[in-house]
Amino acid sequence: MAVLVTGGAGYIGSHMVLALLDSGQEPIVLDNLSTGFRGAVPDRVDFYEGDISDEGLIDDICAKHSIDAIIHFAAKTVVPESILDPLGYYLNNTVKARALIDSAARNRICHFIFSSTAAVYGDVQTNPVTEKDIPAPMSPYGRSKLMTEWMLEDVSKAHDLNYVILRYFNVAGADPHGRAGQSTANATHLIKVACQAALGMRASIDVYGTDYPTRDGTCVRDYIHVTDLVHAHLDALAYLRAGGANLKANCGYGRGFSVRQVVDIVKLVSGVDFDVRIVERRPGDPPAIIASNERVTSELGWKPRHDDLQFVVQSALSWEKRLQEHEI
Numbered sequence: 001m002a003v004l005v006t007g008g009a010g011y012i013g014s015h016m017v018l019a020l021l022d023s024g025q026e027p028i029v030l031d032n033l034s035t036g037f038r039g040a041v042p043d044r045v046d047f048y049e050g051d052i053s054d055e056g057l058i059d060d061i062c063a064k065h066s067i068d069a070i071i072h073f074a075a076k077t078v079v080p081e082s083i084l085d086p087l088g089y090y091l092n093n094t095v096k097a098r099a100l101i102d103s104a105a106r107n108r109i110c111h112f113i114f115s116s117t118a119a120v121y122g123d124v125q126t127n128p129v130t131e132k133d134i135p136a137p138m139s140p141y142g143r144s145k146l147m148t149e150w151m152l153e154d155v156s157k158a159h160d161l162n163y164v165i166l167r168y169f170n171v172a173g174a175d176p177h178g179r180a181g182q183s184t185a186n187a188t189h190l191i192k193v194a195c196q197a198a199l200g201m202r203a204s205i206d207v208y209g210t211d212y213p214t215r216d217g218t219c220v221r222d223y224i225h226v227t228d229l230v231h232a233h234l235d236a237l238a239y240l241r242a243g244g245a246n247l248k249a250n251c252g253y254g255r256g257f258s259v260r261q262v263v264d265i266v267k268l269v270s271g272v273d274f275d276v277r278i279v280e281r282r283p284g285d286p287p288a289i290i291a292s293n294e295r296v297t298s299e300l301g302w303k304p305r306h307d308d309l310q311f312v313v314q315s316a317l318s319w320e321k322r323l324q325e326h327e328i
């Protein structure tokens with residue numbers, strides 16, 4: 001059976017496509033290329049340029065391929081942008097997700113894996129955060145994703161559709177074989193931005209706030225290597241195909257690094273002492289958020305292989321160098 005990967009031309013989706021191919025499976029990609037790149041999808045993969053809300057297109061794809069699962073990555077993903085453009089986020093991440101879930105139900109696709117986010121938790125009171133903690137998103141981005149989680153829960157009760165919702169913490173790094181990485185234009189993610197500063201592509205990096213109630217005053221996050229993350233999806237797919245029940249699981253390593261620690265590691269790995277400016281807090285940022293990964297390991301049998309921030313940074317830096325040298 002084939003797997004429909006929405007957003008498969010994006011950062012995480014392109015790593016998913018490689019992981020599916022590496023495990024002998026057949027990915028089919030649907031992407032509107034709003035932030036993704038056609039070149040991120042290998043030529044041998046069936047690629048459809050289009051929108052997740054295009055029900056006719058999805059019906060055609062389903063008629064042509066035997067699809068039993070959707071892995072749904074396609075979304076707008078930047079927290080500060082969602083505060084400026086909430087309606088754009090609710091449209092793309094909630095309204096269009098509704099259309100996609102409708103297409104899944106209509107075409108009797110019974111397995112659905114959804115890219116959710118740690119941003120659904122908001123400003124957590126205790127870390128590590130577990131799936132039993134009550135979500136309280138601080139941004140339209142987080143809310144747009146939480147509403148899609150709720151839709152899946154409801155639809156699953158009414159239709160033959162089972163889901164795994166994966167709540168990703170901070171995804172970073174690049175394919176260890178150099179086949180994929182984060183190519184997003186105008187990136188905002190800390191590790192990518194710091195790697196660009198190390199390579200002289202930016203004059204400096206801004207640290208958003210040093211007055212948080214954390215060990216060094218900067219925000220703490222749980223950075224997970226993208227390859228480990230996509231392997232959790234392979235585990236989720238096997239789980240659903242084996243008849244596993246609906247599941248919601250965090251994806252992170254269970255330990256946090258502050259912004260200052262990340263900057264220091266990028267300086268260490270790159271050997272470049274780039275400039276760092278301390279600026280105001282950025283709206284929508286919780287002070288610290290770290291995953292409990294007990295559920296993803298026990299229920300899905302997930303085994304992370306790259307739980308090493310230096311390795312995460314090294315792989316991100318290698319990819320950034322290749323982008324800079326126009327090798328990709």
Ligand SMILES: NC(=O)c1ccc[n+]([C@@H]2O[C@H](COP(=O)([O-])OP(=O)(O)OC[C@H]3O[C@@H](n4cnc5c(N)ncnc54)[C@H](O)[C@@H]3O)[C@@H](O)[C@H]2O)c1
Nearest residue numbers: 007009010011012032033034035036051052074075168171
């Ligand atoms: N990067 C992270 O740290 C992180 C953390 C938590 C959750 N996530 C989630 O993971 C998923 C993938 O994120 P990413 O970092 O790879 O982002 P990305 O922007 O690189 O990838 C998103 C892809 O979806 C496509 N897309 C967007 N809207 C679409 C639509 N309506 N129809 C068809 N294609 C569409 C884009 O062109 C792009 O290729 C998102 O759902 C995001 O919310 C990411």
Ligand SMILES: O=c1ccn([C@@H]2O[C@H](COP(=O)(O)OP(=O)(O)O[C@H]3O[C@H](CO)[C@H](O)[C@H](O)[C@H]3O)[C@@H](O)[C@H]2O)c(=O)[nH]1
Nearest residue numbers: 077117118119169170188189190193206207208219259285
């Ligand atoms: O130039 C920068 C970029 C980021 N940061 C700080 O670094 C931390 C991480 O920021 P990112 O932008 O890399 O990531 P976020 O934590 O905001 O969000 C990411 O993880 C979330 C889950 O926690 C969401 O899923 C979201 O999609 C994804 O972008 C934050 O404290 C941020 O303020 C800086 O100080 N300077």
